[in-house]
Amino acid sequence: MSPTMSEVSNRIPEKTGRALKKLQTRSALIRAAAELFAELGYADTTMLAVATRAGLHVQTLYKHFPNKEALAIAPEFDLLERFKIAMQGKDPKTPFTSFWRDWVCGSATRTQTDFRDGQLQRLQTTLQVPAVVGHARAISNEYLNLLEIGLAEELKVDKSDNRYPRLFAGMLWEANNSATASWAKNLGRGDLAEEVTGGVDDVRKLISLWKLANSIN
Known part of the structure; x- marks a missing residue:
């Protein structure tokens, strides 16, 4: 189950x-x-x-x-743990996609306000090291699993026999990655929070169409 x-x-x-x-x-x-x-x-x-x-x-x-790889990826690991705690406190009445939008917006705002230079440096150097990339992928998979669980509840389906929670989870996660990569490429000149929430909103439009097609409120 x-x-x-x-x-x-x-x-x-x-x-x-x-x-x-x-x-x-x-x-x-x-x-x-x-x-x-x-x-x-x-x-x-x-x-x-x-x-x-x-x-x-x-x-x-x-x-x-x-090892050094685990140390290098520690900020991402700790952010994942905070996300799990945030899920624990999520209001059951709040749609998971709304919860995720608020989370990535808050995370992006903190990044560009308090850790801009350090995170830009990490994205362009440390997080490009092959051994570290492997650890980062493992963390990404954990996020995908959590997103899949939350989306399955919002979509009112069983993720074990419905592919859409995982598909939409991948969209949400890639939207976040794409926005972050673009922000780093532009040396932090854009608004990271605006970019990540814009990506979430685009995916939510697709989810809304799926809900409409499947008569889910």
Whole structure:
């Protein structure tokens, strides 16, 4: 039987005091790595250098990240985890596509307001490293699975025997990727939030036509 959004939500663990401490350490390591990747480049940044920059022992680093690739993709992984938590708090009355539109708009706004230069650098360098790309694809697949679950509920179909939730999930995800790639290519001169929400709106028009054809309100 296919998982539902409520079942996804139940998999999100609550944060304890100890977990929050680990999260702070993890964040310090991610910041240190981002700084060094920007300064030295991905290839010349060592795990030891990251630990030293963060003021931590290298063994502490390895407890959080088994290799440099996992460290490089950590911001995307953490964003995925926040998305899962956001799904947990989603109002059941809100259409999933509306929820997704709000999420990508908020994420894009934070990116271009608070992390513009750093994210542009990562998109053009670190996230192009073949070993890192593999990790990024795994994260993309997780998003697609979550989008498929949410869309199946909105479309009122069982995703195990209906291909449309996955097809529309792919459209929504690629719209987001395309907008981000265009923003990076133009060196952040456009409005990322406007671009990603525009892509979502285009896909929502197609979903509305499907709903109309299948008499779904």
